[in-house]
Amino acid sequence: MDTDGDFIIAWQSAAQDGSDLGIYAQRYRANGTKVGIEFLVNTTTENGQAEPNIAMDADGDFVIAWQSNLQDDVVANSAGNAYGIYAQRYRANGTRAGDEFLVNTYTTENQTEPSVAMDADGNFVIAWESGGQDGREFGIYAQRYRADGTRADTEFLVNTTTENSEENPSIAMDADGGFVIAWQGQDVDRDGVYTRRYQADGTPAGVEFLVNTSTADFQRNTSVAMDADGDFVIAWESRHQDDDTVADDERRFEDVYAQRYEGMGNFVDLNLVLQDDSDPVTVGDNFIYSLISSNNGNGIALDINLSQPLPLGVTYVSDDSAAAGWRCALTASTLNCARSRLAVGETTTINVTVTADTIGQLSHTAVLTAAQAEVITNVMDNLDSETTQVVxxxxxxxxxxxxxxxxxxxxxxxxxxxxxxxxxxxxxxxxxxxxxxxxxxxxxxxxxxxxxxxxxxxxxxxxxxxxxxxxxxxxxxxxxxxxxxxxxxxxxx
Incomplete structure (x- = not known):
């Protein structure tokens, strides 16, 4: 949809183009009235063209992507590797901007399930699933384009986990070109929903992360949408999640769940300071380690985790984490703490009291993380070390x-x-x-x-x-x- 509310709908139609499936589209005004008549999108009509996906910029220019059978690589297709990803650009008035073009450069095996997103200026990204390219089954790949239809770089692998299969990508983009890609992949129990964020220049804004918190059975068939400011929401269908209190044969098979995220344009910038309250410390005395956590970014940090492996030579006494909004537990001499969020500019302090048991030098490092991975250049201040002398x-x-x-x-x-x-x-x-x-x-x-x-x-x-x-x-x-x-x-x- 453009800034005036005008929109376009695309679909696959059987036998209408004279050969199997074809891609058709219809433009609409903001009030829902048709602009012109439906039109054929794909130029090549042999075999079948299916699974269309469409995106539009602020002025109404748009692009449609689809998968085409037996078109991209004659040699590969003869071995049964049939599908490739194609796209066609259009001006706001509905006229073609150039010819249809092949998106994927890797043509071995199948490339299917395209998804496309476009920013306010007409730059766009197309994502798809590709068979065998990442070394396993299916992986998620994407290609960035400038508004004039030229490639902005080479196609790239999105998922960092390549075990089993990553499928069904969905992509969304903000007004400035930042984008997010979601897909289904392996979590702890069958398929789960994963996503990865990118900056407008195509650099990753962190690593992939799991979206769904309920991991039992299947979570799949993802869809993501993003507003102009970068806030986004991911929806998916989850199997047997709606009610665990009734028998399986009485439960609905699958329901739709969603998760909201703040600002694609807003980035988390965590900072951790670890310090002791006295140095040197007399053996047998108690002293305090202070863990000072802050969020210096312009986006809210979610699902915060803080890990402090205590050094050898001390005994844990207590901490005041609850007063600071944290939940901490000591496991095998490591203090693991969590909180749901850390607001922009917020700083919290956990004071951990320990007893110095042995004479010598105590050294250790604590690490702070969040669900939203940070810009790579900002991660070094997520950990801090402290050395304390015991006399x-x-x-x-x-x-x-x-x-x-x-x-x-x-x-x-x-x-x-x-x-x-x-x-x-x-x-x-x-x-x-x-x-x-x-x-x-x-x-x-x-x-x-x-x-x-x-x-x-x-x-x-x-x-x-x-x-x-x-x-x-x-x-x-x-x-x-x-x-x-x-x-x-x-x-x-």
Missing amino acids: AASGGDDSGGSGGDDSSGGDDSGGSGDDSSGSGGDDSGGSGGDDSDDSGSSSGNSSAVAVVAVAGAAAVAAGGGGAFSGLSLLLFLPLYLRRRLLGKPKLSL
Whole structure:
């Protein structure tokens, strides 16, 4: 239909052109009155021409495509490969714009079931199913054309999955030339409905994706339509889906279902930031991974999935996904989260609390995806990685052992003085010191291990066993080390 509402209808007619089936059409005004009389479309009338499909631009120019028997390749046809795709362009007044032409360049086996779409300026795309061309049974192929009828590139394979058979394509296009192709192919149970979007220049706007959510039995015979802005809807027939509560013999055989999609001209641009709330982290402590998801495109993202395989060396504690509109579940150390949509410009944050179990470096990557595949140049920001350092726990200031708080040595010197280790000093490490026992041992703990990093050098006091086994450490710090470290946020262990 053109912008004024004028339209045209095409059909196949038996024996009217003098040989089997032929393609006929009739033009109409917006009010439904006929413009002229019905006319024969195909120039070649031998054998049969069938399955017409038609598209019209904003000014009323149109193109009709069909499948023709025993016309495209005499050699191949003699081996039983009969059908090819042909088309004829017309001006708005109904006169032919050139001759009928062969669409498919691959002529081996059958090319059938054409579907055509046209943008506002008259550029058009024809899609069809081709036998054996993709290496298996049938695959979906398409060819872009300029408004003058010249090829815009070579024919191309649409489906990325080539197992079994992909059939019955349907194509629709927006005013600017962006288009979508839908077809039936293998899902988890027999046929399902798949689709793939393309930009106006023919580059894919992502990969193919499954349309139907109910996959039991058949979903097939697809049809797609698109408005000028790129919003589109896909319809199909689904077998035995309408009512699972009644016996098979009481159920209707097939019903029609549909799915709406937003803006062909609008693209999803997901972005994921993964960050920790502290680094380094002390072993045994809890810390938080924040997963910040946003949609920077101009189209709504649907069926969002976020996967975060937790690194080795942490234990999952909790997450606040529900508050952010997500549904998360932990499976085999991977946190899998989902939400139905992410609006344009929307940002959400999931905070995941974990416990650091082991000393060392923790590294992992999270990935964010949506049902609508993104423009290829925008997918690298769908994943992000984070590295977190886990360090050993530090001891308290008032350690036991030989010496109290101010252990042997005076003010940064080894001489005796107020802070020396001589006997009787209030803070000394000798016998009778207020902060130490008479023997200089640590409250009955026989020994300990301490590692203190100062100005890049490690001082190690070695011992073992007692109450300080495992990750607990007792630090023996001279006064001058205490004063150097005073005010620093932590000891590097």
